[in-house]
Amino acid sequence: MLKKLIAPLQKILLQKKLCPACTSDLTIIKDRKPKRNDTEIVTCRCGRIFIYDKDLDLYRRALLDEIE
Secondary structure (H helix, E strand, C coil): CHHHHHHHHHHHHHHCCECCCCCCEHHHCCCEEECCCCEEEEECCCCCEEEEECCCCEEEECCHHHHC
């Protein structure tokens, strides 16, 4: 039940390009590693890892197999 309350808030924060954990701005983070097909791996200062899709201009949480 708690997940049903938190998930929409996290989605809104990601749409605003903010980290759901520490609410820092993901657009100004300098720890970016280019991946493939217009995507980047972005590591927030709190340690969470996100995937940025340049075509869609969208951030999302990285899966375990995408990190390696």
